[in-house]
Amino acid sequence: MKAMASTSGLLLLLAVVAGGTSVLTAAAAAAESPKPTPWPHQFHSILFVNYSGSLSxxxxxxxxxxxxxxxxxxxxxxxxxxxxxxxxxTSFFYTLDSTKECRSAQLDVGILRPNWLDGAVYLGQENVDGFLCNVWQKVDFIWYYEDVITNRPVHWVFYTGRSIHVMTFEVGAVLEDAKWQAPLYCFKKKDTQADYKLDVGYLEPQLQSILRASTQL
Known part of the structure; x- marks a missing residue:
């Protein structure tokens, strides 16, 4: 009987140790999941956009x-x-041609923070545009692909199908201050405004506030 009790106790101990090891292994795996690299504080990038065949x-x-x-x-x-x-x-949407079109908008939050991908869920690795990428999903709206070797962004895609491909990525590049000034006609009151689409950025317009707000500290 004592031998049986000892054997049972040993099996129970082994089961507890094995279970604990599984928990530790799972915790370690979660801790080791890659995190998306924060954006550089300043960079210049050329992006190719495909939205259901509409290119820009x-x-x-x-x-x-x-x-x-x-x-x-x-x-x-x-x-x-x-x-x-x-x-x-504050945002301005305008042209610099003879039409002098301009609209402005006021959002509750500012531009995306460098760490706007914090909290994204890691999905694994995938080959995209010829690069092996780590993939994350953020708030069920965006899938973000980052080169495993260089940690540069390669691609991101929205649930609507708008697909962004990163063609160049120059860390530290800064546009001269004079180019950041909206034209004077953006500050003049008009009875009518030209009708042109405002979904022109690298984010879905309806998602900008959600993603920006999700990263405000």
Whole structure:
């Protein structure tokens, strides 16, 4: 009987140890899951955008240091549009051609923080655009792909299907201050405003406030 009791006790101990090891292994695996690299405080990037066959190029200047973000957007065979955003929530959408079109918007939050991907769920690795990438999902709206070797962003896609491909990524590049000034006609009151689409940036317009607000400290 004592031998049986000893054997049972040993088996129970082994089961507890094994269970504890499994818990520790799971915890270690979770702790070792890659985290998305925060964006540099200043960078310049060329983005190729495909939205259900509608193509555009975005000349993106991100400048967290000075609280500003600039998207210069060329739609395929379309207008050249400027989307200028400030960290106080003010945004201007305008052209610089003879039409002098301009609209402004005021959001409750400013530009995306460098750590806007904090809290994203790691999904594993996938080959995208010829790069092996770590993949994360953020608030069920965006899937973000980062090169495993260089930690540079490669691609992100929204639940709507808008797909962003990163063509260049220049860390530390800064656009000269004079280019950040919206034209004077943006500050003049008008009875009517030109009708053109405002979903011109690298984010879905309906998601900008959600993603920005989710990263405010």
């Amino acid at each position: 190029l975005i000349d993106l200047w991100y400048d967290w240091t000075n609280g500003r973000n600039f998207n210069i957007v060329q739609d395929q065979l379309g207008k050249l549009l400027y989307d200028l955003e400030w960290n106080n929530g």
